[in-house]
């Protein structure tokens with residue numbers, strides 16, 4: 100098994116790629132860092148750091164406002180980021196790419212704005228049992244405001260959606276479905292295309308939380324036919340503080356603005372304000388310019404490595420890690436879907452995730468422990484939380500070997 | 515013994531450990547061996563919910579002293595709890611209220627008492643001091 104992960108089989112040079120991420124050469128508690136928490140936030144390649152420095156050294160000024168050359172150059176760089184993302188996810192137009200702060204803000208924007216316009220008393224919003232809190236709470240707020248109800252698509256013990264139940268849950272009361280593409284806690288890859296087709300057959304739009312999908316696979320929003328697709332820059336090797344809300348033009352045009360302020364207006368008088376066109380209608384205030392440039396650079400970087408090569412390599416890492424960890428006595432995997440991204444959640448009999456995480460940290464291994472902002476999901480499995488290791492394309496087999504060794508050590512100390 | 519005398523004793527004990535492993539093995543042992551709370555108090559009323567681990571805390575007044583018992587579902591947290599209980603339990607409430615818990619830093623466990631760690635320990639210490647305050651005022 101170990102030998103299947105070699106340079107030749109993979110479409111890129113892993114050791115070279117690792118060197119492009121300066122932080123990966125750090126030490127932690129006196130040991131070389133093993134970073135297995137990319138699902139929380141990924142590390143940053145040198146090209147991104149360079150682009151941010153270049154922006155502040157050579158281009159910085161406010162966008163869309165100045166008549167002068169420098170502002171024009173900054174605006175061009177900012178709008179170039181939008182175009183790179185349009186191309187990255189194959190959106191029909193760059194008007195459909197809204198810069199937001201991250202997945203959380205993107206979902207809040209839709210829940211608030213779509214909710215105000217389309218949610219009425221007695222209506223329903225459909226989410227799944229494996230949502231991140233950021234795809235639950237905004238909808239609860241919107242439902243509360245409208246007198247609507249939140250409904251939940253259940254899952255099986257492997258952590259897969261019960262598609263049969265979905266048919267029954269999609270009714271004339273359902274006004275929107277909001278579904279995670281890849282579960283951050285379980286790794287499950289949901290059949291979003293199928294869900295979208297079923298919802299559309301009943302005229303219901305679908306928002307996809309793509310926070311965990313975007314770093315791992317090629318996303319084509321037109322092919323999926325998603326009405327909204329949301330993700331964060333920081334989980335796809337880009338900067339923090341920037342994210343993308345993709346929305347079909349027809350929905351975005353119908354939705355009222357979310358935040359008011361500069362940039363999003365056409366004319367303002369004290370009596371009445373008219374709003375700017377897409378995408379600016381949803382972008383009040385000075386944007387995160389280094390972020391819009393950076394997320395574009397990150398998207399290009401991912402494409403240069405190759406999304407198919409990434410998916411294939413990460414799949415091999417996942418299989419290798421699953422096989423190695425399986426040999427540990429008393430391990431229990433949480434999330435065993437047939438179709439999984441490179442996320443492994445587990446528990447060790449007789450130990451608490453916090454304790455395992457603490458020992459791993461002492462060994463220089465960074466993993467996530469706890470409920471992963473998915474408390475209803477943890478309740479579904481009747482567990483307090485898990486230990487979660489998540490892999491990116493810059494992880495290698497040695498990282499996994501260190502993890503396995505670390506978990507064994509932790510188990511022997513704790514049991 | 516006073517709170518500070520107990521703290522100094524713990525610091526002394528910990529100075530004998532060669533590396534982090536010995537230290538953690540000791541803490542884990544403390545966590546495993548000490549039954550530190552009566553089962554009846556492991557309920558919602560006594561629960562301090564951290565994001566990462568749960569902590570239960572019970573305070574009793576015996577004479578002019580406050581007696582703490584506590585527990586956690588995570589063993590390292592529980593080991594640290596037993597140190598905190600050793601330091602603060604059976605002291606007079608005013609001393610608990612005013613205690614400066616310097617030993618945590620000195621034995622290299624400060625990270626476990628950081629609010630971002632969210633293991634319930636910070637809230638537990640706060641709660642212990644609140645009991646100290648309440649019982650001081652009750653006197």
Ligand SMILES: Cc1ncc(COP(=O)(O)O)c(C=O)c1O
Nearest residue numbers: 201202203231233283308310331
């Ligand atoms: C599935 C999922 N949705 C949403 C989020 C929230 O993303 P952000 O914190 O970048 O807004 C996360 C982040 O952990 C996530 O994993």
